[in-house]
Amino acid sequence: QKEVEQDPGPLSVPEGAIVSLNCTYSNSAFQYFMWYRQYSRKGPELLMYTYSSGNKEDGRFTAQVDKSSKYISLFIRDSQPSDSATYLCAMSGDTGRRALTFGSGTRLQVQP
Amino acid sequence: NAGVTQTPKFQVLKTGQSMTLQCAQDMNHNSMYWYRQDPGMGLRLIYYSASEGTTDKGEVPNGYNVSRLNKREFSLRLESAAPSQTSVYFCASKAVSSGANVLTFGAGSRLTVL
Numbered sequence: 001q002k003e004v005e006q007d008p009g010p011l012s013v014p015e016g017a018i019v020s021l022n023c024t025y026s027n028s029a030f031q032y033f034m035w036y037r038q039y040s041r042k043g044p045e046l047l048m049y050t051y052s053s054g055n056k057e058d059g060r061f062t063a064q065v066d067k068s069s070k071y072i073s074l075f076i077r078d079s080q081p082s083d084s085a086t087y088l089c090a091m092s093g094d095t096g097r098r099a100l101t102f103g104s105g106t107r108l109q110v111q112p
Numbered sequence: 113n114a115g116v117t118q119t120p121k122f123q124v125l126k127t128g129q130s131m132t133l134q135c136a137q138d139m140n141h142n143s144m145y146w147y148r149q150d151p152g153m154g155l156r157l158i159y160y161s162a163s164e165g166t167t168d169k170g171e172v173p174n175g176y177n178v179s180r181l182n183k184r185e186f187s188l189r190l191e192s193a194a195p196s197q198t199s200v201y202f203c204a205s206k207a208v209s210s211g212a213n214v215l216t217f218g219a220g221s222r223l224t225v226l
Contacts, residue, residue: 004154008152042219043116043204043217043219044215044217046214046215046216088154088155092212092213100213102154103154104154105154
């Protein structure tokens with residue numbers, strides 16, 4: 001069983017919809033939770049990160065962590081065609097050498 | 113502000129050939145990483161270097177070697193390429209921001225082994 005599970009999609013939504021992307025994980029030592037966005041044929045880029053449980057908002061994006069359920073979410077409000085990409089969740093237990101454990105990514109398509 | 117630069121962007125090899133993927137970062141980061149990305153598998157860590165002069169195995173190191181040439185450069189070598197090594201390879205460097213590991217990735221090197 002993978003440490004981090006993520007539905008691969010694809011998830012197709014109309015422009016303006018609210019998008020919910022999710023990951024579950026099994027390692028209770030994870031404390032830092034991140035979302036990366038990857039456009040086709042590009043490297044992943046960091047969208048946002050949170051520490052421990054709670055919510056964090058950045059513009060149209062909200063990251064949510066529920067450590068008791070080992071479940072994290074990324075919400076995108078007023079989705080745009082430019083949001084079409086693969087979204088990867090990532091997490092780590094500390095700032096140690098091994099960096100991040102990634103989910104396999106969810107491909108999102110926002111239809112104009 | 114180049115960030116992380118990888119070369120080559122594309123490469124086709126025959127089984128048994130060798131090659132080196134190059135990576136350089138200009139952000140003065142100590143830690144650097146090599147990942148491979150395959151459909152349905154996500155990003156898997158091959159090797160990492162916590163600082164100049166040190167390297168450690170990641171999740172899938174077999175068939176690869178690395179060299180941390182200096183603080184800026186971290187190369188990945190395939191000594192005898194196999195079709196199972198067909199993948200997209202990403203180099204990354206790490207900064208620590210408010211306690212979190214933040215990775216900056218290169219654009220990737222797409223390798224096909226025939």
